[in-house]
Amino acid sequence: MADQIHIEQLELSAHIGVPEEEQAEAQRLAVTLTLEPRRGxxxxxxxLANTIDYLALSRGVQEVAAARPRRLIETxxxxxxxxxxxxxxxxxxxxxxRKFILPDTAHVAVRLWxxx
Numbered sequence: 082m083a084d085q086i087h088i089e090q091l092e093l094s095a096h097i098g099v100p101e102e103e104q105a106e107a108q109r110l111a112v113t114l115t116l117e118p119r120r121g122x123x124x125x126x127x128x129l130a131n132t133i134d135y136l137a138l139s140r141g142v143q144e145v146a147a148a149r150p151r152r153l154i155e156t157x158x159x160x161x162x163x164x165x166x167x168x169x170x171x172x173x174x175x176x177x178x179r180k181f182i183l184p185d186t187a188h189v190a191v192r193l194w195x196x197x
């Protein structure tokens with residue numbers, strides 16, 4: 082198995098939903114990211130420049146989510162994956178995006194895997 086960086090349930094805020102009334106207020110979402118860096122941890126040599134700055138990445142993902150309204154969480158999940166792959170040295174990313182909208186459920190989620 083390749084080395085991985087895992088970010089569990091990063092809180093996001095986004096205007097998202099099909100009906101207009103659902104988009105009226107920003108909703109709480111949570112994203113879990115698993116990143117496979119291009120460089121293995123054995124090559125990091127205790128230097129941030131040799132790995133992925135997960136604080137900067139997390140803030141960037143939050144900005145992507147807040148940037149504009151969307152109808153579907155599938156769309157936002159794709160945009161998050163594209164953002165990460167275009168800006169960070171990642172060979173592969175797994176995105177699980179959770180939305181807390183349906184009654185009688187913990188959450189609804191979409192999952193995707195994308196490669197550079």
